[in-house]
Amino acid sequence: MTDLKHYRIHYRINGAPASLLLSAFEEPSLEQAELEILLAHVRNPQAAVDAPWESPLRASEHSRMAELGVSDIQIEEECR
Numbered sequence: 001m002t003d004l005k006h007y008r009i010h011y012r013i014n015g016a017p018a019s020l021l022l023s024a025f026e027e028p029s030l031e032q033a034e035l036e037i038l039l040a041h042v043r044n045p046q047a048a049v050d051a052p053w054e055s056p057l058r059a060s061e062h063s064r065m066a067e068l069g070v071s072d073i074q075i076e077e078e079c080r
């Protein structure tokens with residue numbers, strides 16, 4: 001429960017395979033994995049959250065993921 005674990009996030013960016021290593025106490029959620037991918041690939045990341053009164057067709061994070069061409073996200077624990 002208090003052991004720091006290492007997780008490999010596998011994904012494709014514009015069809016090319018890519019991965020990130022993330023250290024955490026619990027397995028990251030898909031949302032956290034998406035944010036880590038955005039942080040790794042966006043040059044000047046800025047926090048942007050849709051306002052509660054907005055009704056976008058797609059959340060800002062999902063729009064950025066689509067712009068980057070990210071797909072097929074998978075999370076697995078690395079054995080060390």
